Amino acid sequence: MKGLVAYYTKYGNGKIISEAIARGLEESGNEMTVVSLPVKDVSGDYDFVVVSSPTRFGKMLGPVKKFIRKNLGGAAWRGKPFVAVGTGLRPAGEDGAPQETDESGGPCGPAESAEQVYSELESAGLKPAAPPQKFFVSGMKGPLWEGEPERALGLGREVGRELAGGS
Ligand SMILES: Cc1cc2nc3c(=O)[nH]c(=O)nc-3n(C[C@H](O)[C@H](O)[C@H](O)COP(=O)(O)O)c2cc1C
Structure with a gap:
């Protein structure tokens, strides 16, 4: 199957995760295209999509929401x-x-954007292949916690196998 991975990143952590997921999906037999948002348009006939957003003050980022809606x-x-x-x-x-803590000293986290991206995509009429997926950084700007890229690779492989199996 042909898949699209679209991510937005500010500090590069989302790029590492998205590329690892794409690699896992490729290893399980899919043909993947990875794009960094914002993009003008996505052309091509895709069978599935992976969308990744950082979390900022409990929210997914605007360019990701815009991409989904547009x-x-x-x-x-x-x-x-x-x-x-x-x-x-x-x-x-x-x-x-x-x-x-966030800038006002209140607690923030954990990666709430995963649920928001999920509900935006569901509202757009797509169908979940997996529950919301969270990947964690160890400080406000990263780096990723140890083992997160490997976990992302594993997720790609697993979802890729399921999609190939037609489920
Ligand atoms: C100003 C600011 C606010 C943040 N707010 C949250 C938050 O509410 N929840 C959370 O889980 N992470 C929060 N983070 C951490 C970011 O989610 C993290 O920098 C981002 O996921 C890293 O991804 P990127 O490198 O792809 O940009 C915040 C980071 C910054 C700089």
């Missing part, structure tokens, strides 16, 4: 499988992760 809302995408990915801070207490 490019994935049409009849061509209706009913096609998607994977929603969010990067952000890990919840406090998990594996010793400290609680990060």
